[in-house]
Amino acid sequence: MNMSEQWRNVDPQSEFVLVANDDISDLQRTSLDVLYQPIIGVLAYALVNNFWRMAQERDPHKVHSHFELLSYLNVDVKSFYEARIKLEAAGLLKTLVKNSGEDRVYAYQLINPLDTHSFFADDLLSVSLLQIIGEDRYLDIFQEFAKEPFDVSDYKNISKNFLEVFNIKQSEIAKTPTVVNKVKDNVNRVKSFETGTKDTVNDDFDFNLLLDMLSQSFVNVADVKKSVDLINAEHELYGIDEIQMSKLIEKATNVTNNVFDPRKFKVIVSRQFKENHASLQETADARGNESQTSASESSLSNVEKQLVKSTQEYSPVEFLNYLKKAKGGYVRSAEERILAEVVERGILNAEVINMITYHLLVDQDKSGLNKSLFDAIADNWSQQHISNSSEAIEYIKKRKSDKIKPKRNYSRRYNGQANVKETLPDWAKDGYDNSKNEKQVDETKKKELQERIKKLKNRRKEG
Incomplete structure (x- = not known):
């Protein structure tokens, strides 16, 4: 379902x-x-x-x-x-x-x-809050809860430890009583039920390389290690490579005490993308070259192969940014949140997410991303175990082929709110006639978009 x-x-x-x-x-x-x-x-x-x-x-x-x-x-x-x-x-x-x-x-x-304090230390929650309420309000709220630390460096700690004050049998310290172990096991069971862990491994981002680079700087590497989830999430969303990431981390580190500030880091990344997207250098070239060509790609046309390559070379936000620029628009905060939520779920690869974006903005000529429709397509493709953009194109072709069968009605709604069909993209259709559907992008516009994307990609490589 x-x-x-x-x-x-x-x-x-x-x-x-x-x-x-x-x-x-x-x-x-x-x-x-x-x-x-x-x-x-x-x-x-x-x-x-x-x-x-x-x-x-x-x-x-x-x-x-x-x-x-x-x-x-x-x-x-x-x-x-x-x-x-x-x-x-x-x-x-x-x-x-x-x-x-x-x-x-x-x-x-x-x-x-x-x-x-734990909320602001949580990567997903704090990034979500930042995207919803904006940087100014985010910092205001943090200041409301932040307490100015008192400098105790000139003081000497004369506190007593537990065994200096309370009497407890050495035998019970060496061998914990059964009743204590039972209670402790129960507490641990409750904690493990309430909390869960998620896989934060990122195959295309070398975190150890990042740490090696930072070890040559003034940054406290131990602080950075605590924020591995946040750093991986920002890399996946914005396509930041290890070199650029190290520079952003340095900007978010206090030069006085060498302490890395995750909250400041989130703000810097968000601000830098919006103010100067070109400063985040292209990193997906290596990712695209390293990724394996799927068996289905051999059946794709040259235009489709070019699209596959583009989806592999850009992060979701970068890909959306270039498509919106090609259409004369700009990326809205709500669209960033849509992509961020899908990336954080970890159910689709970046190139598949890019394919959904392309399908909506180019094939269906949408002016922007719609959350309900985007989620519905993402859920559908996840259930079909689509792992790359080549498979996404083949799946769309299959949907077109199955559409002629009486038992299969693919004009059903994705989300119950808009009568949207997931059809074969126009650039892959045989004998496509624009006059049959005024909502589709004409061939001239499609080619223009492809050329503008190609030029933007080449410009990044030259930079």
């Missing part, structure tokens, strides 16, 4: 229980109100607050019905589902389900919000 249709799996009559292992603290509440709300939106914010209220009732594991919840929030099932998955994505909720006969029973595991 398409991702945009998965809300239909939720039966309003189905039941759920709430699980909360801890109460929410005042500091976590502040973080939820000020930092999380702009990201998750008003309805998701209302939903998670209602969940926390219900979890604090006398019988916290009481069985509830979704109908009861929908009535209280005055929303339909689709709106509830969209709010719920936002909470899941933000790390505020885990949804579990089990089948009980013909019925499904849900368990909603509430996860405490990060405190303000």
Whole structure:
């Protein structure tokens, strides 16, 4: 089932229980109100607050019905589902389900919000907040929570340690009592359930090379190592290579104490791309040369092969930027967020994401990216296990071929809001007639776009 249709799996009559292992603290509440709300939106914010209220009732594991919840929030099932998955994505909720006969029973595991300091240290959350509220407001909020550190370098620490004050048997230190181990295991189990780890390995970015370069500078490499997730995410989104990354990290490092500031780094990267995109040098040439040619590429036309090469050579934001420039437009912040969210999910390669962008802006002649449509296509291609742009083109051709079969109706909506067909791109159609569809880009415009992209790419290589 398409991702945009998965809300239909939720039966309003189905039941759920709430699980909360801890109460929410005042500091976590502040973080939820000020930092999380702009990201998750008003309805998701209302939903998670209602969940926390219900979890604090006398019988916290009481069985509830979704109908009861929908009535209280005055929303339909689709709106509830969209709010719920936002909470899941933000790390505020885990949804579990089990089948009980013909019925499904849900368990909603509430996860405490990060405190303000941990939130700003989290790469995905802080970058998302920055993109939504803007640099000025982002820095204002941080200053509200930041506390000026007190310099204690002239003081001497005379504090006592635990064993100097409290008496405890040496035998119990050497061999931890069974009851303590049991409790500790239970705590670790709860923690492992609440938190998850994600794969942050990036095959086309040499983090060790970056560290080697930084070790020759004034930057504290140990600080940089703590931000590997952030650095990989910024590389994937903007196509920043190791050399440029080292320069940006140096700009975000305090020359007085050599401390790397991740928050300043995010702002610098975002600002530099918007103000001077040309300063971020092309790095995808190597990536394109190293990438393997798929078996399906041999069946592509020369124009299609040129497109495949372009999708491999540019990062998602760079590719969008050049396409928008070729159309006489510019990249909007909302479009950057669309690409950032898809990149962060890690379900599609950069070249496949670029192919979706091309398909929308050139084939369908859209003026910009639409989140619902982009997500729907990304979800569909992910389910088809499309791993490169060559496979994407072949898949589009197959969709065109299957379209003539009575059983397969591909004029269905991607997202239920716009009657959009995923068809073969115009540049790959045989006998394409522009007069049959006024919304399609004419051949002259398509060739012009291809030429402008090629010139821009050559200009970058010369620079």
